[in-house]
Amino acid sequence: DGGITQSPKYLFRKEGQNVTLSCEQNLNHDAMYWYRQDPGQGLRLIYYSQIVNDFQKGDIAEGYSVSREKKESFPLTVTSAQKNPTAFYLCASRGLAGDGNEQFFGPGTRLTVL
Amino acid sequence: EDQVTQSPEALRLQEGESSSLNCSYTVSGLRGLFWYRQDPGKGPEFLFTLYSAGEEKEKERLKATLTKKESFLHITAPKPEDSATYLCAVGGTGFQKLVFGTGTRLLVSP
Numbered sequence: 001d002g003g004i005t006q007s008p009k010y011l012f013r014k015e016g017q018n019v020t021l022s023c024e025q026n027l028n029h030d031a032m033y034w035y036r037q038d039p040g041q042g043l044r045l046i047y048y049s050q051i052v053n054d055f056q057k058g059d060i061a062e063g064y065s066v067s068r069e070k071k072e073s074f075p076l077t078v079t080s081a082q083k084n085p086t087a088f089y090l091c092a093s094r095g096l097a098g099d100g101n102e103q104f105f106g107p108g109t110r111l112t113v114l
Numbered sequence: 115e116d117q118v119t120q121s122p123e124a125l126r127l128q129e130g131e132s133s134s135l136n137c138s139y140t141v142s143g144l145r146g147l148f149w150y151r152q153d154p155g156k157g158p159e160f161l162f163t164l165y166s167a168g169e170e171k172e173k174e175r176l177k178a179t180l181t182k183k184e185s186f187l188h189i190t191a192p193k194p195e196d197s198a199t200y201l202c203a204v205g206g207t208g209f210q211k212l213v214f215g216t217g218t219r220l221l222v223s224p
Contacts, residue, residue, distance in 0.1 A: 004157075042118070042214035043158075045212070050210070058211065090157050101146045101205055103212060105157035 003027065004106035006091050011111045013078070013085065021076045021109045023091035032074035033092040033103060036060060043090065049074055050096070078111065086113045116141040116206050120215035127192055127222050135187040135218045136143050147185050150201040158201055161187075166209065178220030192222045 004025045013019045025032065029049045035043040045058030049068040063082025068074055074093075078085045088110050092103040119138045127133055139147065146165055150158035162171045164180040171178050175196065177188040187200055199219045203212040 006157075040216060042216045043203075043209055043212075044214075049211060056210070089153075102148055102160050102163050104160060105150075108155070108157045110155070 001008065002061070004091060004093055004104060006089075006106040006109050008109060009107065011109055013111060013113050015113060016080045018077055018079050019111065021078065021089055021091075021111070023074045023076065023106060024072055025074075025091075025093045025106075026072060027093055027095070027104065028071075029093035029104075030096040031094040031103075032068070033094070034058075034064070034066065034074070034076045035090045035092065037088040037090060039107075046089075085111055087111060116204060116213040116217035118122070118177045118202055118204055118213050120202050120218050122198075122218060123216070124219040125221070127189075127220070129193055129222055129224050130191045132190045132192070134189070135200055135220070137185040137187070137215055138183060139204045140183075141200075141204045141213070143206055144204060146205040147180055148203045148205070149185070149187055150203070152199045152201055152217070154199075161200075168203070174203050189220070192220075194224050196220065197222045 007022045033048045034046040037043050044060050046064050047066040049055035065077045090108050091106040094103045117140045121136045130189040152158040162178040167182045170178050175190050179186045198215040201217045203214040
């Protein structure tokens with residue numbers, strides 16, 4: 001089945017630790033995105049990538065880092081510089097040329113800072 | 115700055131009681147308006163894309179419509195399984211980013 005997988009589903013982090021969230025897709029999509037979702041707020045864009053080895057900052061990139069070494073994978077690292085990392089993190093992907101413009105989402109990772 | 119406002123924030127319906135959710139937007143150069151459904155603790159599920167004023171799309175009990183300033187998601191004779199948060203988003207020039215509203219939480223009681 002084609003889709004987007006995120007792991008782990010739940011993640012607990014101690015203050016001062018870096019953690020990496022995994023996102024993999026087998027939809028052959030070119031573009032991938034990371035969003036953060038907090039209660040009462042809309043999804044906010046952290047980083048996005050349109051092509052391998054290239055990515056751009058979104059609206060709230062501070063304290064986060066990403067890499068795009070493979071088309072299928074777009075991991076997100078939450079660094080100790082992110083002051084309020086507790087949130088629900090969503091990865092999405094979108095096809096580019098000739099495909100619809102909608103983004104498809106993974107199941108999410110809930111990160112809690114202890 | 116692109117903005118999306120959804121109303122109401124929450125809506126409670128009885129099974130079979132039809133209603134509409136609203137999504138108002140301001141965007142410089144609309145490149146699509148998107149509706150998603152999100153269940154608690156899960157990722158959003160894509161429902162519809164609308165591109166131009168007057169366009170309508172339907173799926174089961176849901177019908178989405180678009181004008182130059184807003185979109186409506188009409189729910190006809192809802193069932194309890196339609197309970198979820200419905201998200202609206204707009205794509206601007208280049209489609210690189212979607213701007214999301216805060217959603218409408220729908221609860222349908224039997």
